[in-house]
Amino acid sequence: MDPPNIERQTVLRDKAAIPHIRRTVSGTIEWPEGDTYNLVDTSLLGRWERDSQALELYDDLTFSTSQSGTVYSGTYYTVPPRQYLRLEYDDGTAYEYFYRFNSGQSPPTLDIYTTENEYLSTYEQTSDRQDNRTVAEAARQQVMYELDNGQTKSRDLTTGSAGTGFIVDPDGYVVTNAHVVGVHNDPEDQLYFQLANNNEQELREAFQESNLSENELQVVVDILLEKLFDYYAEKSTVRSVSTDIGVLSGTATPDEEFSAESWAATVETTGSVYDDVGGEPSWGRDIAVLKVDEQQPLPTVRLGSSTDLGTGAEVFVIGYPDIGLQEMFEERDTTLEPSLTSGVVSARRTLNSGVETIQTDAGINPGNSGGPMYNSDGEVVGIATFRPADVDLEEIAFALPIEIATGFMGELGVENKQSTLSTTYQEGLNALWRDDCETVDEKMDAVLDMWSGHPYAEDIKEQC
DSSP states (O other), rough: OOOOOOOHHHHHHHGGGGOEEEEEEEEEEEEOOOOEEEESGGGGEEEEEEETTEEETTTTTTEEEEETTEEEEEEEEEGGGTTTEEEEETOOEEEEEEEEEEEEEEOEEEEEOOOOOEEEEEEEEEEEOOOOOOOOHHHHHHEEEHHHHHHHEEEEEEEEEEEOOEEEETTTTEETTTTTTTTTTHHHHHHHHHHHHHHHHHHHHHHTTSSOOHHHHHHHHHHHHHHHHHHHHHEEEEEEEEEEEEEEEEEEOOOEEEEEEEEEEEEEEEEOOOOETTTTEEOOOOOOEEEEHHHSSOOOOOOOTTTOOOOTTTEEEEOOSSSGGGGGGGGOOOOOOEEEEEEEEEEEEETTSOOOEEEEEEOOOOTTTTOOOEEETEEEEEEEEEOOOOOOSSSSSEEEEEEHHHHHHHHHHHOOOOOHHHHHHHHHHHHTTTTTHHHHHHHHHHHHHHOOOSSHHHHHHOOO
């Protein structure tokens, strides 16, 4: 068997050392039970008269009154749950009342009381008025309030972020991006963001029978979400917040059964995701070094140098683009197989933050962040990090030079070393490519002795 190309060799050699990383944030948000009302009580729309007085209420929250030929106008609002009416005249004066709408009368009547519940007068409806507001206009006039003697509502939430990493030391040190482990994210903010996503879906379901267009629906949902979150901001609390980092490595066996091992990890050191440059954010040294809680020696990648990596140099990236892989932390029935994208170095650029980058046309998508970028010798020379925010730009992505990561590793006293596990596994691969099946079995059995859960050793044996 001839050895495969360098990309295939590297994938076979390193994929056990390129784990999927997930930061999981969980917690509970609590708030007092609330309800909503509309500032327009539609039963009051129209013209109301008594003696020589008339009051007209419109659906745009304006009103007009007339008495003995003199007309006044202003704005109003109602609080239907409390039968409260406030009239604010254009001259700045305001009056507050309680009211009772009597629909069983013919014509309907409106009883007016002082806020001390003293009866003042009764109006008769002489003409009604249609509610001509759009759904969006009605949504803007919604108000959320806390119920008297209401229950405490709560929701348990889980959210997080995901990406890729690579093991650089047999003792379990892993390099990834700082943004993958949420250095720039407040856990409570992430929980509220997840709550917003849940609320948006619920609101969409509530309006699914409406005849709104997609644009109209989005406008209404956005308006109501903003009101909900104004209420949460004032009334809610967050408790039992926890943050966990999981590192997942695994594969599908030939009979398509899935096996994977998830390790807990701690963040040992990080750089900043963003740096402030002249009041504007710019990408920073977006690197994190994790430590896996695992006693056995782990496989490692081989680090190289990006110094001579110039425009036109061939590179490839290995990682886990966001195609639902995060679900595998709960559901272990899907193959965990890294993706490979290849291209060339388009340019070497220095950001205005002073951070050096490697521009490439190799695909770097959400989920690839933190994964290794290799040179044509199969050495890691960069860390896949970001794409430009401009969605019209194609085939442009950026990696950070490996030297930024080794700087952080040096601060921790971590060196890139090949363990006996890695060298033995590589010897088994070399034997596979020369059809030496006896050595393949010997080397892969030795790998399994060192790490009984190695996700690929048995598969390599069965290929020979």
